[in-house]
Amino acid sequence: MWTRPKCGRTFVRKNQSHYCGGKPSTIHECISRKPEDARQELERMRDILRSALPDAEEGISWSMPTYWKGHNLIHFAAPKHHIGLYPGDADLVARIAAWCLEEDGWGGGAEPRGLDA
Structure with a gap:
C-alpha cells in the first residue's frame, strides 16, 4: 500500500x-x-472544441473536460505524457478532424504534448 503524502489517501x-x-x-x-x-x-x-462544437455544453465527466449535447460527445485530458482526445461518436471524429485540419493544420488524436509536434 502507498499513502500520498500531500492528501493522506x-x-x-x-x-x-x-x-x-x-x-x-x-x-x-x-x-x-x-x-x-x-x-x-x-x-x-x-478553444478548438468550442469552435467546432458551438452548440455543445461544457462539463466534467469521468473527471475529464467533456462536451455533450444530449449525450457525451467528446472528452479530453492530459495524463502524464500526452494529451488524450476521447470521442464518443465516429461522425464527430471526422467532423472535428476535418475542421482542425482546415483551420489549424492539426488533426487530433493522442499527440505528444505540444500539439504542433
Missing part, C-alpha cells in the same frame, strides 16, 4: 493518479490543476 499502486481533495467541477478548475505546459495545450484544445 492510500492506494494499492505507488504514485496512483488521483485528485487530492475533491474532483474538479468545471473545465477551468480541471485545467488549472495541470502543469503549465499542459494547461496551455489544454486551453488550445478547449
Whole structure:
C-alpha cells in the first residue's frame, strides 16, 4: 500500500493518479490543476472544441473536460505524457478532424504534448 503524502489517501499502486481533495467541477478548475505546459495545450484544445462544437455544453465527466449535447460527445485530458482526445461518436471524429485540419493544420488524436509536434 502507498499513502500520498500531500492528501493522506492510500492506494494499492505507488504514485496512483488521483485528485487530492475533491474532483474538479468545471473545465477551468480541471485545467488549472495541470502543469503549465499542459494547461496551455489544454486551453488550445478547449478553444478548438468550442469552435467546432458551438452548440455543445461544457462539463466534467469521468473527471475529464467533456462536451455533450444530449449525450457525451467528446472528452479530453492530459495524463502524464500526452494529451488524450476521447470521442464518443465516429461522425464527430471526422467532423472535428476535418475542421482542425482546415483551420489549424492539426488533426487530433493522442499527440505528444505540444500539439504542433
